[in-house]
Amino acid sequence: MVQTxxxxxxxxxxxxxxxxxxxxxxxxxxxxxxxxxxxxxAGGPPHAMLxxxxxxxxxxxxxxGLSIGGALPLDAAHxxxxxxxxxxxxxxxxSEHLAWSTHQSGYLNDLLAxxxxxxxxxxxxxxxxxxxxxxxxxxxxxxxxxxxxxxxSTWDEVDFIAELQRRTGCGLLLDVNxxxxxxxxxxxxxxDYIARFPLAHxxxxxxxxxxxxxxxxxxxxxxxxxxxVDDDVRVLFAAxxxxxxxxxxxxEWDNDLPDWPVLMMEVEKISGALRAHADTDGLxxxx
Numbered sequence: 001m002v003q004t005x006x007x008x009x010x011x012x013x014x015x016x017x018x019x020x021x022x023x024x025x026x027x028x029x030x031x032x033x034x035x036x037x038x039x040x041x042a043g044g045p046p047h048a049m050l051x052x053x054x055x056x057x058x059x060x061x062x063x064x065g066l067s068i069g070g071a072l073p074l075d076a077a078h079x080x081x082x083x084x085x086x087x088x089x090x091x092x093x094x095s096e097h098l099a100w101s102t103h104q105s106g107y108l109n110d111l112l113a114x115x116x117x118x119x120x121x122x123x124x125x126x127x128x129x130x131x132x133x134x135x136x137x138x139x140x141x142x143x144x145x146x147x148x149x150x151x152x153s154t155w156d157e158v159d160f161i162a163e164l165q166r167r168t169g170c171g172l173l174l175d176v177n178x179x180x181x182x183x184x185x186x187x188x189x190x191x192d193y194i195a196r197f198p199l200a201h202x203x204x205x206x207x208x209x210x211x212x213x214x215x216x217x218x219x220x221x222x223x224x225x226x227x228x229v230d231d232d233v234r235v236l237f238a239a240x241x242x243x244x245x246x247x248x249x250x251x252e253w254d255n256d257l258p259d260w261p262v263l264m265m266e267v268e269k270i271s272g273a274l275r276a277h278a279d280t281d282g283l284x285x286x287x
Contacts, residue, residue: 002137003058003092005031007246008278010270011060012263013254019049021260026056029267031092033060033250039089040081050089059091060204060250067101068127068141069114079134086135093204093248095140095173096131098124098161115150116160121167128168140171140203145178145223147185157182162198171203176236177229177252181210181221190236199244207233207270208252226255228266238273246274 005011009030032053039046053059063082066074086094099111114120131139143161155163165172174197183190209227213220229237229251241247251266 002090005058005092005248007248008271008274010267010274011248011250012267013250013252014053015257016049017257018260022053027264029057031058031060031248033062036061036063036082036085037065039085054089059089060093060095060248061086061089061091063096064111065101066096066131068096069099069120069124070101071123074127074130079131083134093140094135094137095142095204097142097144099144111144113144113146113148116153116155116157118154121155121160121163124164125167128164128170132168132170138169138171140173142173142175142206143178145181147220149186158193158196165198165201172198172201173204173206174202174240175206176240177206177208177210177233178223180230180233180236181223185220191239194236194239199240202244202247205237205240205247205249206252207237207249224255225252241274241277246278249274
C-alpha cells in the first residue's frame, strides 16, 4: 500500500549512522527520505534497515541518477532498478532532479545544469513521461541549484519548469535552498522566483545548508548540505507555506553529518513552522 505523510511534522534524510538512535528514541519525524540508488541491490543490511524504518515511518524515495535532462535515452536498466525500489517500498513520494548526470555509459557524481531551450524541454518531457509510465505513478521534479547559465537558453527557469509540469502532469519538489543558492549565484530575486513558481503542484519541499565559496570572479554559494539551514532560506520557506499551507518538508544534511539530536533539532524547527501555517483542523496530508 502506498504510504501517506502527515504534513505537520517535517522529515529528514535517512543515514545508516543514525539508525540505532532512531530505533531507540522513536523521534517525532514525519518521514524519512532515501536516495534510490543506495537500495538498488537485492538485499543485505541496507534493505534490512529500510524495511524496519518503513514499519514506523513513511518514506520518500529520491532519485539522483536518471539524468532527466540528458541528451541520451534513459538507461532502461537503471529505470527498472528504480521501479523495483518503488514497488518494494511503496513510498509516499518519488522524486528526481531537473539535471543531467550521465555521459555515454558512465555516471557522473554530480547533478549538472542544462540549457533551458525548446530542445531540452522536449527531451525532459519525453523522459518524465517514460519514468511516470514505467513507475505507474506521478513523480516530483526538483528545481536545481546552478552555477552556470547558457547562452542557448530561451526559457526562464520558472517558466521552463511550469511548462514541463503542464506537459507531463508531474509534481514538483521545491528545493528552497536551491532557489536561494541560484538566486545569489546569478543575481536573481529569490522572492520573485517563489512568487512565480507553480506552487499548486508542489508535493514536497527540501531545505538544506549552503556554503560560501569564491573564485577569480568573486563569491558564490554551493549547495553543500553540510550545515544547518540558513536564515534567508527559512524566510523563503515561510513565504512558500504561507501560500500553500503545510507540505511534506525535509531537512537534507548529507556531508559533515552531525549526531542525530542536532539533525532532529533542525527537523523540529521546520515542524514548528509547518504547525504555524496549519489549517484550523490541523490535518493536512498528502497521498
